[in-house]
Amino acid sequence: MKTLFVLFINDYKRIRVALLFLLILYLITILFLKFGNRQLMMNSIPGFFVVFMTFGTTLAAPAIFGLLLNDDLKYNTVYLLFSLPKKRFMIFFGKYFLAITICLVTSIGSSMCMKLFQEMEYHNDILVDYSQLVILTSMYVFWILGITCFTAAIMLSIKRYRQVAGLVLFVTLMVLSYKFHDMVEWMIKYKIDFLRWNIRYDEYRVMFLIGLFFVVLGHYIYNKFSEI
Amino acid sequence: MAFLLDPTRPIYLQIMEEIKKRAVRGLYRPGEQLPSVRDMAKEMEVNPNTIARVYRELEQEGFIETRRGRGSFITEDSSRIEAERTKFGRDATQRFIRDITELDMTDKQIQDMLSLLKRSFSGADGKDKSTGEGTHNVCTGE
Amino acid sequence: MFVQVNDVWKKYPGKWALQGVTFDVSKGKVLGVLGENGAGKSTLFRIIASVTRPSKGNIMVDGIPVGLETRKIVAFLPEINPFYGWMKVMEQFEFLAAFYEGWDMDKTRELLKFMDLPDNDKIGTLSRGQQAKLKMVFAFSWPAKLVLMDEPLGGIDPPARKKIINTFFHEFRFGEQTIIMSTHMVSEVEEFVEDVFYLKKGKIVLSGEADRLREEKGTSLVGIFEEIAG
Numbered sequence: 011m012k013t014l015f016v017l018f019i020n021d022y023k024r025i026r027v028a029l030l031f032l033l034i035l036y037l038i039t040i041l042f043l044k045f046g047n048r049q050l051m052m053n054s055i056p057g058f059f060v061v062f063m064t065f066g067t068t069l070a071a072p073a074i075f076g077l078l079l080n081d082d083l084k085y086n087t088v089y090l091l092f093s094l095p096k097k098r099f100m101i102f103f104g105k106y107f108l109a110i111t112i113c114l115v116t117s118i119g120s121s122m123c124m125k126l127f128q129e130m131e132y133h134n135d136i137l138v139d140y141s142q143l144v145i146l147t148s149m150y151v152f153w154i155l156g157i158t159c160f161t162a163a164i165m166l167s168i169k170r171y172r173q174v175a176g177l178v179l180f181v182t183l184m185v186l187s188y189k190f191h192d193m194v195e196w197m198i199k200y201k202i203d204f205l206r207w208n209i210r211y212d213e214y215r216v217m218f219l220i221g222l223f224f225v226v227l228g229h230y231i232y233n234k235f236s237e238i
Numbered sequence: 239m240a241f242l243l244d245p246t247r248p249i250y251l252q253i254m255e256e257i258k259k260r261a262v263r264g265l266y267r268p269g270e271q272l273p274s275v276r277d278m279a280k281e282m283e284v285n286p287n288t289i290a291r292v293y294r295e296l297e298q299e300g301f302i303e304t305r306r307g308r309g310s311f312i313t314e315d316s317s318r319i320e321a322e323r324t325k326f327g328r329d330a331t332q333r334f335i336r337d338i339t340e341l342d343m344t345d346k347q348i349q350d351m352l353s354l355l356k357r358s359f360s361g362a363d364g365k366d367k368s369t370g371e372g373t374h375n376v377c378t379g380e
Numbered sequence: 381m382f383v384q385v386n387d388v389w390k391k392y393p394g395k396w397a398l399q400g401v402t403f404d405v406s407k408g409k410v411l412g413v414l415g416e417n418g419a420g421k422s423t424l425f426r427i428i429a430s431v432t433r434p435s436k437g438n439i440m441v442d443g444i445p446v447g448l449e450t451r452k453i454v455a456f457l458p459e460i461n462p463f464y465g466w467m468k469v470m471e472q473f474e475f476l477a478a479f480y481e482g483w484d485m486d487k488t489r490e491l492l493k494f495m496d497l498p499d500n501d502k503i504g505t506l507s508r509g510q511q512a513k514l515k516m517v518f519a520f521s522w523p524a525k526l527v528l529m530d531e532p533l534g535g536i537d538p539p540a541r542k543k544i545i546n547t548f549f550h551e552f553r554f555g556e557q558t559i560i561m562s563t564h565m566v567s568e569v570e571e572f573v574e575d576v577f578y579l580k581k582g583k584i585v586l587s588g589e590a591d592r593l594r595e596e597k598g599t600s601l602v603g604i605f606e607e608i609a610g
Contacts, residue, residue, distance in 0.1 A: 090462040092431040094479045095452035245570045245600030248591035279549055284571045285410050286554040288591075 249284055253292045256282075258301065261312050262323045272302060272310040381440075382407040382558050383428065383526065388437035390423050390582075397423040398434070399582040405575070408555045412573030412590070413562040414605055420582040421562040422459060425530045428560070429456035441526055452481065455524035459531040461511040465504025469514065472503060476518060483522040491517045491551070495543050509540030516544055520551035529561040533568045541568075548572070566605045576601060578608050 091101050243252055260266050272278065275293065279286040293310050296302040301318060304310045313319070338348060381404040390398040397420045405411045413421050426432045428439055430446040441450040463472050469492065477483035492499050495513040503511065512532065519527045533541050552559065563569050577587035585608055586593075590601060597604050 086458065086460045086462050087464055089426075089431060089456065089458040089460075090464075090476075093429050093451055093454070093456040093462075095448060096479060097448060243571060245567075245602065246594060246598065248594045249571065250591050276549070276554060280546070283545070283549070285574055286549070286552060287408065287410060287574050290554070 243282075243284070250288050250291050250295065253282055253284065253289065254296060257292065257296065258322045259326065261301075261319050262326060266312045268312055268316045268319060269314045270312050271308075272312065274309060381405065382409075382442060383560070384440040385424075385428065386438050386440075388424070388427060388434045388439060390420070390427060390432075391435045397582050398427075400437075401579070401582070401584055403577060403584065403587060405558055405560065407558055410552075410559045410561070410572055410574050412566075412569050412576040412601075413560060413579060414566050414569075414576055414601070415562070415564065415579035416609060417564050419564075419579040421564075421579055422530055423582075424579070425456070425458070425528050425560070425562060428526075429454055429528055431456065450526075453525040455519045455522070455527045457515040457519055457527070457529045457532060459534060461503070461508075461514075463503045463511070463514060465502065467503055468500055469497060469503060469506075470499040472514075473517070473521065477521075480522045480524075485521075488517060488521040491520060491547065494550075495547065509536045512536050513540060513544060513547075516547045516551075520547065523553065523556070525557060527557060527559045529559065531563055532561055533563065533565070545572075566602045570601050573601075578605060580608065 092098070094101065243249055257266070257272070261268075266272065272293070273281065275286050275289045279289045282289065293302060293304065297304050297310070300315075301313055301322070302310050303313060343351075383405040385401055385403050388398055388401045389396065401420070401424060413424065415421050423432070427434050428441065428446065430448075430451050439446045442453060444450050464475075467475065473485075473488050477485060477488070489499070495510075495517065497506075497510055497513055497517070503514065506514070512534075515529075515532065519529070533544060536544070561569060561573070573590050575588065576590050576593070577584045579585070586604070593604060594600065597607075599607075
């Protein structure tokens with residue numbers, strides 16, 4: 011286990027460039043996109059919702075960094091990993107353990123930041139709605155993608171339960187699409203500006219399709235796995 | 239000298255022959271210890287299991303003797319080696335006769351050829367080039 | 381029987397890679413799996429190495445159904461370089477050593493030296509021949525009971541090949557280790573394999589002891605193979 015941990019620390023060290031790049035991109039977006047609408051009433055978002063949203067990021071990161079950017083598949087090191095005399099579960103746990111740890115820290119950190127931003131916005135009445143931006147980005151980019159990829163990762167690691175995992179994924183997506191409907195409705199209610207995102211009330215279906223796309227992607231990756 | 243295998247014939251038989259030939263030529267003396275299976279495998283560039291089989295077969299034939307924990311030894315019985323020499327000689331002669339009879343030569347022609355070849359062989363012992371030329375001359379002379 | 385493969389089938393989407401493969405290997409043997417590219421050799425190796433599961437059939441190694449337990453005694457050398465390109469040679473072996481019982485680090489160093497491999501270079505910067513040599517270091521640094529070599533000599537220049545072959549003769553634990561090697565270039569393994577079988581489109585079309593086949597057919601394995609392939 012210790013060696014696996016060391017391996018994966020090194021593994022993640024290698025993709026720190028990608029991490030950094032994403033972080034910078036994220037910051038630039040936040041800096042340049044300004045949401046001028048001051049009647050957003052973001053503060054009415056309950057705390058647990060913020061945590062829930064950021065948890066999407068948490069789930070997304072191991073999938074993105076662990077699965078998609080990971081080059082085990084590309085460079086055939088899976089053969090090495092899979093022929094090791096350790097349980098597959100242990101190997102995958104080891105592989106993603108660090109990712110999950112990183113994300114938990116990030117998640118808690120970003121939740122705290124969001125709360126802080128909310129406080130700032132509330133007290134200072136500033137122009138840039140950081141929290142809204144964070145939430146929107148999380149929502150559009152990470153949430154669906156994250157959960158889908160994470161489920162896909164589970165599907166890949168535990169082949170035997172892939173049908174169950176598929177079902178869970180499907181149900182998750184259904185619930186998500188429903189939740190999205192709710193959420194969009196809620197945002198309309200509070201007149202959140204969707205102009206920049208160019209998304210209308212019923213376009214949550216697009217999100218659903220995006221989710222489906224990732225299901226297909228997950229299956230593609232799974233098939234690639236099953237061939238080795 | 240490099241030992242070349244003929245992949246069209248069973249390898250273990252070829253190695254058995256090679257070891258016997260070496261004993262006949264005196265490279266391995268009666269009672270001399272043979273290289274270990276592993277060393278022999280490396281020398282012949284074949285699987286050690288094949289060498290193990292060769293040693294087993296040779297032992298069954300009584301050509302070598304395996305002493306537990308000490309290795310394999312060529313038989314002390316020099317008549318056994320002599321018998322192999324005769325056998326190889328017989329085989330070589332048979333091959334020669336088979337080939338030569340196909341050419342429909344008279345006994346006299348064969349005798350002449352033999353003495354001529356023998357002279358050039360013994361005269362140029364160790365000088366490969368002149369031997370080659372000598373043989374060549376004989377052929378064109380015909 | 382040390383390795384028992386019993387009626388193994390493997391299906392990939394839309395294609396059967398293996399169709400009822402059955403064979404046995406007794407302990408200490410060197411078995412050659414011959415066949416053209418795409419005949420199912422690599423799939424078979426992955427299944428024996430317990431990297432992937434068969435669609436049907438069962439495989440036993442040392443009396444144990446393949447899985448976690450057999451991975452402890454099987455060294456799997458896939459055709460491609462399976463090592464981490466970003467790791468240094470020695471780092472990779474230290475990593476692997478932690479997983480295998482009885483790994484001998486001195487042996488690793490000795491083998492690296494014998495093969496002229498730099499132990500402080502990143503694996504990704506090594507040549508193909510050097511990466512192939514690394515696989516041999518992996519196979520013989522620990523007492524693996526079964527070594528699976530998938531195309532061990534594929535695409536390697538002659539000097540590296542010579543080194544690999546020498547290592548094989550030097551390190552093969554005669555009587556203890558069982559080796560299964562595959563190739564599509566039969567001439568490469570002609571002298572090493574004791575038993576062979578030919579795989580064609582996922583089926584065994586001919587099998588037997590190499591020397592017996594030579595005797596029966598009066599030709600080399602290469603010749604027999606060409607006849608079957610043609």
